[in-house]
Amino acid sequence: MLLTGAAIAPVLPPGAAHASTFKTYAANATVSDLESEDIESLEGGIAELASTYSARPPAELWPAAYRHRRSADTLLHRHHTLKEGVELARHAAMLSVILAWAAHDVGRRDLVKELCDDAWAHAEQAETPEIGAWVEDVRCTDALYSGNPLDALTAATRGLQVAPANGDAAVRLTAQLARTHARLGNRDDFAEAAAKAHHYRDHLPLYDGGLFGVDAARIISYDATSHGALGQHALARKAASEAISYYQKSPQQAPTRLAIARFDLAQAHAALGEPEAALSVARQALATDRIVSSMRGRARQLDRQLRRRYPTLPDAITFSHELQALT
Structure with missing residues (x-):
């Protein structure tokens, strides 16, 4: 039996076959109010803050990091592409981690918690679990210096669950885990975690x-x-x-x-x-x-x-x- 042209023609619902509709969809996917230097400025700020953090006083670091974090928030509320949104969320998360370290350094534990929560939330939106690991690294240190080793243990364990295997965050959290077990008096657990951390030493x-x-x-x-x-x-x-x-x-x-x-x-x-x-x-x-x-x-x-x-x-x-x- 021969099939007629009508039989093999695609059946589309009324109004669905307008090429202009799909052209609009494609155009909308790339519409953005952002300039290329907006995201580049955040990237440069994060790199500069991270590389100089250990040598600069927190009082000097805070305003610079806070300015970039506010910029990231402003850009997130402007019209942007989905790809730009992911990048902005990632940068916002990293900046909140930097601010959390600064808050820890000046003894503002209340701010450490809020900034870590913010960084974790934006890291999830950016689907970048490694940032979550860096968040827990801050929490672990802050908890140890606040006299809460059980909270530190929770943070180190949670961070290791999301840290990429053998990455810098995983190595640092393994060393954190060892330090936390020592503070808790868990000698065997300390020895095990410390041995894992030292396994990486030759490559660092x-x-x-x-x-x-x-x-x-x-x-x-x-x-x-x-x-x-x-x-x-x-x-x-x-x-x-x-x-x-x-x-x-x-x-x-x-x-x-x-x-x-x-x-x-x-x-x-x-x-x-x-x-x-x-x-x-x-x-x-x-x-x-x-x-x-x-x-x-x-x-x-x-x-x-x-x-x-x-x-x-x-x-x-x-x-x-x-x-x-x-x-």
Whole structure:
């Protein structure tokens, strides 16, 4: 049986066969009120903030990052393509992570939470889970310095669930997980996580990992903190000394990381019966223009340790007065 032309002709509903309709659809997909430099400005701002973060005071970083974050929000509310919307959401998320770090550095824990929540929400919209991992890296550190290791454990675990395997975020969160287990006194879990973190050491730069990176010095510095928390003070002294040597060689200044390593060394000296050495190193740690909340916390922790173990030592008493004036 022969099929007629009418039999094989496509059957379309009335009004659906206008070519102009589909031409309009295609045109609308590329309509945008944004200029090419709008997104480029955000990209450049993020790169500059991330690369210089460790050397700049939070009070200087905050307005620059906040200006870019507000710009991202403004652009998101303007007419843009779907592709541009994804890029803007990704940049907004990254900027909120940077602002969360700045909030942590000035001790604004309330802002850390809100900024992390914002970054996570925009990372989901951008379908970029790695940013979620960086969000949890901030939460983990902030929780540890706020005396909430269980919250830190939750953050590190959640971050590892979304971090790309073997990526920088996964390596850093693995080291965070080790540090958190040490704070909780989980020796076996610490050893397991620390071994995983050290597995990556040979493939990492010694220093200059940046805000969204990881380096060997950071892993070793976390080791020093962990050994101190577990009462392994000789190991803490060794790891802290090694981390300090790396940070001192780095052409990219990282005064906060260097100071934290020095406080780890100072606490190890104090625990090993070397209070004069502890005080000398602590004063070196505080001899910087970039004093942040975590450094104040570590300094107060050392002060309590010294006053408890060496209550009559004149230099320890002097240090306590100096610290009160500083904080």
